[in-house]
Amino acid sequence: MRVSYYPGCSLEGTAKSYDISVRHVCRSLDIQLEEVPTWACCGSSPALKMNRLLSTALSAHNLALAERQNLSDVVAPCPFCFRRLKSAQEEMARDPALRQKVEQTIESQVNGNLTIHNLLGFLTERVGMKAIGEKIRKPLTGLKLIPYYGCYVVKPPSVTCFDDPANPTSLDEILRAAGGEVLDWDFKSECCGAGLSLSKPEKVCELTGRLVRDAAWRGADAIVVVCQLCQANLDLRQREIGLTDKKEYQLPVIYFTELLGLAFGCASEQLGLDRHFVDPLAVLKRKGLA
Amino acid sequence: MAVSRHYKYMCSEPGQKLIRDDIAELGLDHVVEASCSPKMHEPTFRNAVSAAGMNPYLFEMVNIREHCSWVSEDPEAATRKAKDLIRGGIARAVHHEPLKGSKKSVNPKAMIVGGGIAGITAALKIANAGYQVYMVEREEIIGGKMAQFDKTFPTLDCSGCILTPKTSEVGRHPNIQVLTKSQVMDLTGFVGNFKVRVLQKPRYVRTDKCTGCGDCQQVCPIDIPSPFELGMTTRHPISRPFPQAIPNTYSILREGMPPCQAACPAGVNVQGYMTLTGAGKFVEALALIRERMPFASICGRICVRPCESSCKRGQVDAPTAICHTKRFLGDYEKEHSLYSNPPMKELRDKKVAVIGAGPGGLSAAYYLAIEGYQVTVFEKLPVIGGMLNVGIPDYRLPRQIIDEEVENIRSMNVAFRTGVTFGKDITIDDLEDQGYQAVFLSIGLHVSRRLGIDGESLDGVVGGIDMLRMVALKEDVKVGQNVVVIGGGNVAIDVARTAVRLGAARVDLVCLEARDEMPAWERETHEAIEEGVAIHNSLGPKEFVGQDGKVQGAVFKRCTSVFDENGAFRPTYDENELTELACDTAFVAIGQASESNLLSNLGIELAPGGRIVTDAETLATTRPGLFAGGDCTLGPATFVQAVAQGRQAALAIHNFLEFGGLREVESKERPIDKQLNEAERLRAKPIARNEMPELPPETRTKSFDPIESGFTEDMARSEGQRCLSCGLCCQCGECVRKCGPQAINLNERERIHELEVGAIVVATGVDVFDASKYPEYGYGKYPDVITNLQFERLCNASGPTGGKILRPSDGKVPQNVVFVQCVGSRDRAKGNEYCSKVCCMISAKQLSIFKHHNPHGQAYVFYIDNRAGGKGYEEFLRRAIEHEHAQYIRGRVAKVFQDQGRLVVRGENSLAGAPVEIEADLVVLATGLTPQKDHASIARALNLSTDKYGFFMELHPKLGPAETSLAGIYLAGGAQGPKDIPESVAQGGAAAAEALTLFSVGQVEIDPTVARLDERLCTGCKTCAGLCAYNAISFNEQQKVASINDALCQGCGTCAAACPVAAIGVKHYTPDQIFAQIEGILA
Amino acid sequence: MFRLTGALSEQEFLHHVVQRSGQNLLECLQCGKCTGGCPIASEKVSGPRRLIAEILSGMRNEALKNPTWWYCVSCGTCMTRCPVDINMYQVATALCELAQEGGIAPSERDIHLFEELFLKSVEKYGRVKELRTVAAYNVITKNPLKDMDKAVTLMRKGAFSPLEILSGWAKDRKVSRIFALARRTSEGGHE
Amino acid sequence: MTDFEPRIIAFLCNWCSYVAADAAGVGRFAQQANVRVIRVFCSGMVDPSYVIKAFASGADGVMVAGCHPGDCHYLAGNIKALRRSFLLRNLLSELGVEKKRFRLAWIAASESPLYAQFVNEFVDEVRELGPYLPPKTKAAKGVA
């Protein structure tokens, strides 16, 4: 299967391990990722907030680039990019006047015929649990995992059209297929503070604090994420959270693709597992998985 | 135009007087009135003109309020529109003719649909006025929602204390007949003269016999979540919701026939015996099986088990091991020597002959013997069992098992005469001479079909079933080293595996079909392969080759396809591609045939292929007194089908001998939905299917020892517990045996009542919103998140906790109780925009009750607005705040979640302007009131309209709240919209008053606006006749014209629109009138 | 104190927001379910319900200064649960644009600064250069060493390379042009 | 053409659509004032000749509305209306009436907003089409 791949800025910046592990997992599943040539930033939440036209135009620009690859599907690992691409395509389909304005702004045409996936959705719905199950070589036996979806892959449902926003299960399914023990909790799609990490770190600490506390209380070995913003916010803030609680939190925060890669039999270094702030390798080693 | 008047309040008395005066003074012959909707005031004005002596149908009303002034934003355009309409009305009125409606008397009986407080009120009022009332209630008891409450707002009086006097009054009222578990199917007729069909589901317990002693439920093996307790506790299918329930007798909850039983050709009550086995009641389980299948041990070994492929547990994990469990029961009985004959009727002096001692014949003998007949079985072979004995090999079904089960039958005074060939040693006439009054023929198919190819008569080419028979009868069978078996069915597999056991070095099985098309069961084929049989697919036999009359090989051509596009057996071959297999023995197992010469002498009808033709229900042949069943009528079928037909024939023979004729056969129960539902999934205990212990392939080929060794007691019991109780009550009969007054009849079936009534009150009430539609509230996930209806049960003394408010998760007394308002109300995204009107008060009531139980507890209420409009309501709410210290927080709850093990409710305190979180021990969701889930089918059955949510539409939102647009049908209670009890009661009274008015007038005027046929125009084309939905049109064959029955015609005008020559017109809506109106409007 | 006179202009601001955001705020029940679940709502940041209340009652200045829409991370939680499907982040965009046009200074300078820097990077390079953006932000907010220890740890682990801050990149002229065109059209205002 | 105000005849069944029209009035659901209602018992009562008559008398559009299939007060009169409407459309186009000028709709008693919406859409559509000119007039004006 060939699909176009839109990594998004973070995956070539701070979230390299996500990028590497995505590529690895896809390779194992015989999926050829073809990076959208000269892709640009989707504008993320700053553009979305400051200028609606600009925000839609940036996404449309990328869609136009992707359309030229002549592949029917595009996959974006970053949930925010996914949501922006998807809603740009839909808004333009709904509102011809907007489409015209956008096309004038980006000076090219957008047909709007791509199927836009987030990575999780692509793997569960398109590739299918069966194909994934068949590739498992080293099940993650005994690993207690907290699945954390964050908000952007599932909310708002009218845009994402993916899984259940209140109680999503696709990541649970993948992790279970990989042999992990999935813990239930109620913060699956609660917000981590996303883009406020720099400007309002105290807000982020407050939000991630409740996630980390509950995950620790449930005896998790790790929190598994699908979003690089969640990863960074949860990975980097545990010390501050610990200060308030007078506790030391050391909960690894791992991309689900890293774990899938491990279960497919790949070595941890090749997946970027050694690059996280809270070291996941210790617990993985203890369970004989790395 | 004689006069035109403008008056502001024309419908008022002075306005009407204006009209009357004008008619009198000016001698008007038509009146047109332009104002509001005729739906509202046409009757008023018609009455006014008639009072002045004018025929009411000469009056025409034009609607310029609802259709013009209220909906137009442009006053000038509205005026133009009004003028056009008035012009149309005038033009039409000119064509009006005087019409007179006929009178019809009213049938002074009422039907109340729904036995909640609204329906009860209406019923009692009508009944007390001396009229007959039918109360049709869907559930097993009456009382509606109120029966579930503890106390009622705003007075906090006990709900039961005010309701039960009413329900018992209904129960014993001589004028009220209560039909429980009933629903209206459809309605015909018109006001004063309705005919209603009501479908009543069985209660299984007779209300006139049951004493309410409760002995039955103590022995019932089934537990299901109680619907009345909203799943907070379980009940037995036989039970009653609470001690004061009316009708005050028990009843059984039964869904219908589960798919396992429906799939079993013999109709064995699978759920019943699985349940009894699960409860360790093995003897009872066996007795249940034998009601339809006398041979548990045999059946448990060889049955084809269609039941298991239909078993709903298969949709959860794997089907229950129905067949292995049956085998266990049979074997257990033998091991412990528990067998005793079933209860048998007294011996009759009637003799019945059974020909053939296969499963069909044995089954017939068994059931005939129970009925008391003297049965003799005639069998050609020296052994008994038919194909069980001389077909199915020992390793699957040991002979000893057959012998033991046959022995049981022998002990029931059945005589066996082996070695007697019917048609040769004894004829049908002989049997008649010997006093046999009926004969059942079940002689199977014992002739091996031949291929009809070259070399088939060579030495060493043997029929497949011939070989098996010889082996079974211990005759000498020569099996060489290299064996070829031809055929792809189960017989072929049995032959091949037998050959392996007889020492063949190599066994090749060759068949036409591809591997996945083979008719043999996959499991058997697989076992054969394990035992070393080589399978060759898609090959058709061409010829056998040999030397000196002995076979040496078989030649095959490639089979390109077996079935044609219609799925019929029509193989095609490629003659060029040949394969030869060397062999010294070849077994041909391609099918079975009957002994045609024997059958043709009997003088009965035969189907092509020699099968005996019988009546599908009675199995009677075309010769009176001769019945037939099993393989000889079905073609090669199965053991269980033969047994089923044996029983069916026994019943038919009994009917034939006892009642001379062919009596109706037992009616079947309605099967339930095959698709697994949520309730069943929840009932599934996490038990894995027990696998049958088997011999390994190496050992099993060495002898004819049985391969499967059977279940242990524990395995069987755990299989029994895997059953999901799909039918709810399993009809095990335990309760029947226990019930002293013999009040229980498990064979009760649905009934249809045809009721004739003059008025109908629809009071089907409300349902509560399904809280699981708010996943963010955790309903269904957290046991301590409950609905307000569940909370009522928690407070109720007859409820699951005996009236103590304990939280469901751990039975502790809750400290913090959080009430969440507007769950499913005022929420467009969830489809319910309306306010449910009562839940604000319900929460105030419930928190007050909670505080009375636990004065130290704290109640919180998240609300959007407090709606307390009602007498004493606001005061009640203030009490909750001031005396019960409830904290009211304005804001809709965003989420209920578990944080480090603690339940937390989060929302905004919108008055303080910040989010808040509350740690809760119990969360009560104030679920809104919704229409009943089946509102659409009620609406359809009664021809009512509903609003967009599904509440029934009243005639007028202000002036006709208890009437519908259908005269004679009235509304009461929650069915019309969310309401509290006082309003429901008031409306119940209003509906009763409407019905009583109708009864006391005693007559209704039939609208004269029916179809009229102009016979002179009718060309006799009959177009109209087929169209009338009320069969009002008949055709006069002499005069070749249609004719219309006024009493049946409803005036819909379908016929008029269809008549090609416009011979029909509906009075008051004739083409002239409509044309004039069109012209007038557009002039 | 706010005195209402019934003048048509009282509704004007509401209409602008409704039109730009495409969200019919008149349907809002003021139930507060949005704010109850909004991650950024707090004692200080009112959350969406209150913001809508301000818009509904024509409190233009209050609404444009309400920090909620600056904080809004467009998580979509409010809309997911709202009984009338109001999408708050569309309202945030509308308010941001209206504030810009009305020359109202951002009430949340930090957030604004970060977002500006972010977009600048995108405008220039077509992509956001995260480390450089972070560094610039820290320098401007006079906190150059913020989270330095974490950065160093991550760098050591190879999570990213320090070269990224220093090395030069190619500019993406196409994207710069999109910015220019988008600005021009937006300034023309929405129809 | 902009100031053209079409005149439309609406045949509404007594049990569903007429009730919806009344309720639209009670609910004040604004409608363009171009539709003239004629109440009939059932949509199945509307003889094709009524529709033709309306056009012949100068209507620019005709609508027939009844209960939803399955909900007919007279069991299936609306289905008969539906069956007839196909023939009727063909007949109308033979007579030179554009198919869009005739509409059949199912409007339940509870669907008063839908009724108003339907009216407004239909009026717009007919306004778009312009006045209906019987073939003779068209030929005379050379429009055909």
Ligand SMILES: Cc1cc2nc3c(=O)[nH]c(=O)nc-3n(C[C@H](O)[C@H](O)[C@H](O)COP(=O)(O)OP(=O)(O)OC[C@H]3O[C@@H](n4cnc5c(N)ncnc54)[C@H](O)[C@@H]3O)c2cc1C
């Ligand atoms: C939790 C809760 C607490 C409440 N507390 C109070 C209170 O304290 N005070 C108060 O004034 N109000 C209270 N109410 C409101 C009260 O329930 C209603 O006002 C009242 O039940 C309405 O009565 P009803 O007879 O119209 O309908 P219901 O009580 O709903 O009765 C309808 C009956 O019709 C039957 N039925 C339904 N469909 C069919 C069918 N197709 N065929 C035959 N039968 C059918 C049902 O089985 C039922 O027996 C409460 C409601 C709830 C949910």
Ligand SMILES: Cc1cc2nc3c(=O)[nH]c(=O)nc-3n(C[C@H](O)[C@H](O)[C@H](O)COP(=O)(O)OP(=O)(O)OC[C@H]3O[C@@H](n4cnc5c(N)ncnc54)[C@H](O)[C@@H]3O)c2cc1C
């Ligand atoms: C090899 C083989 C394997 C099978 N395996 C299975 C299985 O695993 N599961 C399953 O459900 N079904 C199986 N079947 C089918 C099943 O055995 C038959 O469908 C069933 O036995 C039919 O019962 P019956 O009573 O109609 O006839 P039969 O069992 O054939 O019995 C007929 C009896 O009538 C006797 N008879 C015939 N003619 C006369 C006469 N003129 N006078 C007196 N007596 C006469 C015969 O000797 C025989 O005893 C198998 C069949 C074969 C051949």
Ligand code: SF4
């Ligand atoms: S045992 Fe019989 S009489 Fe007693 S409650 Fe049960 S059904 Fe009624």
Ligand code: SF4
């Ligand atoms: S679960 Fe039990 S009742 Fe249901 S189909 Fe299976 S055996 Fe029958």
Ligand code: SF4
């Ligand atoms: S037949 Fe059996 S399951 Fe049914 S009610 Fe009686 S005891 Fe219970």
Ligand code: SF4
């Ligand atoms: S009564 Fe109260 S809780 Fe119920 S819907 Fe109305 S406002 Fe909400």
Ligand code: SF4
């Ligand atoms: S359709 Fe008209 S012409 Fe034909 S039989 Fe009926 S009434 Fe007569």
Ligand code: SF4
């Ligand atoms: S009007 Fe015609 S079709 Fe309708 S009920 Fe009367 S006879 Fe039947």
Ligand code: SF4
């Ligand atoms: S959830 Fe929706 S309706 Fe409720 S206050 Fe927020 S925006 Fe308004």
Ligand code: SF4
């Ligand atoms: S989208 Fe914005 S306003 Fe809505 S919940 Fe998320 S952060 Fe709050």
